Amino acid sequence: MLKIVFLDRDTIGPSVEILRPAFNHEWVEYGKTAPDDVAARLEGADIAITNKAPIRVAAIDGLTRLKMIAVAATGYDVVDVAACRSRGIIVSNVRGYAVNTVPEHTFSLIFALRRSIVAFRQDVIDGEWQRANQFCFFNHPIRNLAGSTIGIFGRGVLGQSVAHIARSLGMKTLFAARKGTQAAGPLYTAFEEVLERSDILTLHMPLTPETRNMIAMPEFRRMRRRPLMVNTARGGLVDEADLVKALDEGLVGGIGFDVLTSEPPKADNPLLRVLDRPNVIVTPHVAWASDEAMQALWNQVIGHIENFEKGVPSNVVG
Structure with a gap:
């Protein structure tokens, strides 16, 4: 069973229905995660979801089970993509959700x-x-x-x-x-x-x-x-x-x-x-955050996770 850890639920608005993947999995969710807590919270995780919680090489080095990071944003500078690439960790982002x-x-x-x-x-x-x-x-x-x-x-x-x-x-x-x-x-x-x-x-x-x-x-x-x-x-x-x-x-x-x-x-x-x-x-970084756009973003995150589980990862970066 894949373990999925969502590091920063509070960065997604309360109007969003937090759908979960259709396959059997363990789900762990945190409201927010400080940089120093990322490694501990991802211990034993197969898939990480992050919006703004940084996942850097120091954390990645100790995460032997981590196979995928789903970034709940288009920008993925919070993730050390080069470190992920060298360790075979898939990184996916969301695209096109904010077109309106x-x-x-x-x-x-x-x-x-x-x-x-x-x-x-x-x-x-x-x-x-x-x-x-x-x-x-x-x-x-x-x-x-x-x-x-x-x-x-x-x-x-x-x-x-x-x-x-x-x-x-x-x-x-x-x-x-x-x-x-x-x-x-x-x-x-x-x-x-x-x-x-x-x-x-x-x-x-x-x-x-x-x-x-x-x-x-x-x-x-x-x-x-x-x-x-x-x-x-x-x-x-x-x-x-x-x-x-x-x-x-x-x-x-x-x-x-x-x-x-x-x-x-x-x-x-x-x-x-x-x-x-x-x-x-x-304004406080809210241009992306219409109710419709945030739901589309989350649906895309879950879609990428399900595609990864099927062996056809999507929106891979790096």
């Missing part, structure tokens, strides 16, 4: 920033409308999305879905080529050109050694149109200290971030110092 929820959240941030929704709401709370002595007032900028240009970093299913929504709103779309690439090809625009031409920049790519701090002060200084900067992908793609500096210098027009380098953020995170500004919105 992340783009919708992305555009929620874009709409709110482009039309100064947060700023106007605060004005009403503060009594500005009551004191205006006319039917409306013009304290903050309001810009249409139609006719504007959105630069998209990442041409996977999420980037494509964002582009589909953008085109339906009458926006021009640019897909950025990989940073440092000389020949962009017909489907991509040079990285630097996207920075220069876009009114909105949105990130939809994984965090890797190559993409870490992909956008920092040199990139901000190339942004000619004071774009909105939106990140619903991974913290660490943007240098956060440089982002705040760019905001202070007027190089970007607003910030909409759902992900930060450290989550929850540490007290010294520079974005925490600017949360009260009307052109800054930070």
